[in-house]
Amino acid sequence: MRLDITLIYWLLRLIGTLPLRLLQRIGAGIGRFSLWRHSRTAHFTSVNLRIVRPGLDEPAHATLLREVMAESGKSALEIAKIWGTDAERALDLVREVRGEALFDAALASGKGVIIAAPHLGCWELLNYWLCRKTPMAILYRPPRIAAVEGLLRKVRGALAPEQVRAEGAGVRTLYKRLAAGGTVGILPDQKPRGGEGEFAPFFGRDALTMVLLPRLAARTGATVLFAFAERLPQGAGYRIHLLPAPQGLVDADLKVACRALNQGVEQCVELAFAQYQWHYKRYTADDRPSPYDTENH
Numbered sequence: 001m002r003l004d005i006t007l008i009y010w011l012l013r014l015i016g017t018l019p020l021r022l023l024q025r026i027g028a029g030i031g032r033f034s035l036w037r038h039s040r041t042a043h044f045t046s047v048n049l050r051i052v053r054p055g056l057d058e059p060a061h062a063t064l065l066r067e068v069m070a071e072s073g074k075s076a077l078e079i080a081k082i083w084g085t086d087a088e089r090a091l092d093l094v095r096e097v098r099g100e101a102l103f104d105a106a107l108a109s110g111k112g113v114i115i116a117a118p119h120l121g122c123w124e125l126l127n128y129w130l131c132r133k134t135p136m137a138i139l140y141r142p143p144r145i146a147a148v149e150g151l152l153r154k155v156r157g158a159l160a161p162e163q164v165r166a167e168g169a170g171v172r173t174l175y176k177r178l179a180a181g182g183t184v185g186i187l188p189d190q191k192p193r194g195g196e197g198e199f200a201p202f203f204g205r206d207a208l209t210m211v212l213l214p215r216l217a218a219r220t221g222a223t224v225l226f227a228f229a230e231r232l233p234q235g236a237g238y239r240i241h242l243l244p245a246p247q248g249l250v251d252a253d254l255k256v257a258c259r260a261l262n263q264g265v266e267q268c269v270e271l272a273f274a275q276y277q278w279h280y281k282r283y284t285a286d287d288r289p290s291p292y293d294t295e296n297h
Contacts, residue, residue, distance in 0.1 A: 009154060016084020020093065021235025023081055024074040031073025035066060041279040042069060047292050048278045052203035067274045074231060075122065075275070082124045083155035091128055095232060099242030102225055107134055112178035112222030116188040116213060116245070118265045119277035122238055126229040128159045129240055130185065137162040137177050138185040139170060139212075161185065171212065178220040186213050188226070189265050191282060199285075200258035203266060207282045214257035218250040226264045230272045243267060 015023070035042045046065055049056075056064065082090050106113045115130060117123055130136050138161045153160055164170040164184075174184045191197070192210045199206040217224050224245035229238045246267070248260035269276045284290045 009151060012080050012084040012155060014084070015080035016082075018081070019235065020078065020081050020237070023077050024231075024235050027073035027075070027077030028070035029073065030077065031069040031071070032066060034073070035069040041072070044279045044281055044292055045069060045072070048280075048282070051205050051283065051291065054204075064274070068276075068278050071231070071274045072277070072279060075277070078122060078231070079124060082122065082128070087128045087132075087157045087159040090125060091132060093125065093237040094129060094229070094240055095237040097129075097240040097242075099225075099227075100240075102242050102244060103133065103227075106223035106225060107183070109223060110181040112181050112220050113183040114178070114213060114217055114222050114224045115183065115185040116224055116226045116261070116264060117185055118189045118226070118228060118268050119187065119280060120228040120268055121231050121272055121275045122229040124156075125238055126227055126240065127156070127161055127185070129229070130183070130227070131159040131161050134183050135162070136183045136185055137164050137174065139164050139166050139174060139187075141166045141190075174216060175220065178216065178222045184216075186210075186216075188213055188261055189280070189282065191280075191284070198254045198258045200255060200262050202262045202282060205283060207262070208285050209258040209262055211254050211258065214249055214251075214254065214261060217245075218252070218257070224249055224264075226268050228268050228272070231275055241268065241271060 042065070045068055046061075049061060049064055049068065053061070053064065081093075103113070115136070117126055127136075127138070140163055153163070164173050177184050188210065190210060191208055192212070196212075197208045197210050200209045201207075202209070213224070216222065226243045226245060227241060229240050232239060243264070246260040246263045248256050249264070251257045251260070281290075281292055284292065
């Protein structure tokens with residue numbers, strides 16, 4: 001492992017000794033500072049909130065924006081707690097699980113399970129919880145810096161999922177895992193590359209949406225569950241949620257299927273709205289004007 005990556009690893013271990021409540025307070029401060037500095041992240045977040053909550057007046061919008069930016073900062077800093085300690089110790093932070101029976105039943109069916117995990121709450125802790133229940137493969141895009149991939153494997157430790165690259169061979173691996181009754185995890189709100197998605201409503205506005213997950217579910221017969229780890233107030237820990245997929249997710253019409261996929265994400269988000277990664281430029285597409293260029297920044 002490269003020296004700089006090794007130093008990052010030990011820094012995470014050091015920071016991870018701090019109480020979660022303190023780390024989240026510092027993270028919230030970083031998020032609010034980013035808003036005060038009118039960062040690009042704050043700008044993208046503000047644009048998205050205007051799209052998904054169009055009825056808010058300026059004071060209400062400003063209040064929600066401050067809350068979302070604080071939660072975004074918490075998300076960034078709490079990773080040190082999750083990655084900087086043993087996975088089993090990190091799982092001690094899980095205070096409640098809602099919908100676990102759905103997951104147990106899906107595993108028992110032997111038909112395969114697809115976990116659709118949006119960019120919501122603490123997804124790294126969710127990975128640990130899922131991998132303690134069953135071996136799992138996750139689809140991901142390799143980091144720009146190759147050495148970071150090694151860091152991810154090291155910090156995730158014994159409960160690390162199998163990392164499957166988002167490319168042809170990786171997709172075939174997912175099909176094989178599901179055909180054998182295994183479990184795979186996919187980010188359902190990951191914007192697909194051009195030509196690999198369908199436009200479907202997401203909080204009332206069309207967003208380019210992946211077709212891979214609906215196709216996997218339709219072709220394998222696997223059960224789809226949506227899942228996320230909700231951050232509890234005052235550093236109290238986390239609540240795991242597992243929800244059934246909406247009707248229509250395996251419809252032969254991909255527009256119908258993608259609409260259902262986005263509805264599943266929306267249902268999760270509404271349970272912890274401020275904890276969603278609202279700075280993600282979900283509403284961009286090569287052939288459409290970008291809403292992120294329409295507001296003064």
